[in-house]
Amino acid sequence: MLKYSAIALVIGFILDLIIGDPRCFYHPVRLIGKAIEVMEKFLRKVFPKTPGGERVAGLALIICICAASGLVPWLILKLCFQVHTALAVGVMAIICYQFVAVKSLKVESMKVYYSLKNGTIEDGRDAVSMIVGRDTQGLDERGITKAAVETIAENFSDGVFAPLFYFVIGGPVLMLVYKGINTMDSMVGYKNDKYINFGRYAAKLDDVANYIPSRLAGLILVLAAGVCGESMKGAWRIFKRDRYNHASPNSAQTEAAVAGALQIQLAGNAYYFGKLYEKPTIGDAIRPVEVEDIRRANRLMVCGGGITVAILAVLHTLTVLILLGII
Numbered sequence: 001m002l003k004y005s006a007i008a009l010v011i012g013f014i015l016d017l018i019i020g021d022p023r024c025f026y027h028p029v030r031l032i033g034k035a036i037e038v039m040e041k042f043l044r045k046v047f048p049k050t051p052g053g054e055r056v057a058g059l060a061l062i063i064c065i066c067a068a069s070g071l072v073p074w075l076i077l078k079l080c081f082q083v084h085t086a087l088a089v090g091v092m093a094i095i096c097y098q099f100v101a102v103k104s105l106k107v108e109s110m111k112v113y114y115s116l117k118n119g120t121i122e123d124g125r126d127a128v129s130m131i132v133g134r135d136t137q138g139l140d141e142r143g144i145t146k147a148a149v150e151t152i153a154e155n156f157s158d159g160v161f162a163p164l165f166y167f168v169i170g171g172p173v174l175m176l177v178y179k180g181i182n183t184m185d186s187m188v189g190y191k192n193d194k195y196i197n198f199g200r201y202a203a204k205l206d207d208v209a210n211y212i213p214s215r216l217a218g219l220i221l222v223l224a225a226g227v228c229g230e231s232m233k234g235a236w237r238i239f240k241r242d243r244y245n246h247a248s249p250n251s252a253q254t255e256a257a258v259a260g261a262l263q264i265q266l267a268g269n270a271y272y273f274g275k276l277y278e279k280p281t282i283g284d285a286i287r288p289v290e291v292e293d294i295r296r297a298n299r300l301m302v303c304g305g306g307i308t309v310a311i312l313a314v315l316h317t318l319t320v321l322i323l324l325g326i327i
Helices: 002-019 028-046 051-083 085-099 102-118 121-129 141-188 200-228 232-242 251-262 292-323
Strands: 270-272 275-277
Touching: 002 085, 002 102, 002 141, 002 292, 028 051, 028 085, 028 141, 051 085, 051 141, 051 200, 085 141, 102 121, 102 141, 102 292, 121 141, 141 200, 141 251, 141 292, 200 232, 200 251, 200 292, 232 251, 251 292
Parallel strands: none
Antiparallel strands: 270 275
């Protein structure tokens, strides 16, 4: 399986650029999400409704979802390889494409761009509310643009780079295990009364799973800044300085690189569910944030994805050739 990861990686990435996210009920992420919902209800009934009981239930959720996320693609690909290698490579490529979010991220964020360009401020608020978790009712054009750019930057790590990274080193099996972890964090990894205990380990595991990918993704965006004609020097400077300006150890890694590349200031205070959260800023306000920054951020994201695929495919191919004794 791992021998053919580089080929499937390139095909899968190209398919994502052309087709984008398949919006159907049976998308694997939706199935993982449904499994998490069912398991959460079951585990909450089985384990004691105490802080300790909820933490153990959350740990059981992790074990079940990770095991299922890895076992299903392994069984499917095992059967495919028994039929024909070409079939297995094709299935691997399809799996890869379904879990890489370059086109869908670009399409959804560009809806914000066109809403601000051609519509009203309310249209922009509605569009950005579909891709961010913060309150958007009081955002002006600058705030809407910042929110969209931050989403593009942050999601480059866990929506583009990390899936590709895990696909290369562990094939579809490890990629799906990662997406299982990522989906659990997005569904139960909250610090509220309901999930502070149940989702604690899921949130911690997601931090661990994204620790290396987020940092490498930030470096990739620094390279992308040079390729796209943005400030590579600024990207590197802000990446080094501000990549920990976030409550999460991973989220600001890519945001810092994008802020430096575009020479704008991101992050800062934001409202969530009517409550103001004071957050540090990322980057320097060398120039004002403008709507075109959404388009520029998307260029960095797409370019970064291409650089990622090229580097990972070459490194993987060299590794396979060395292990086979060819070079």
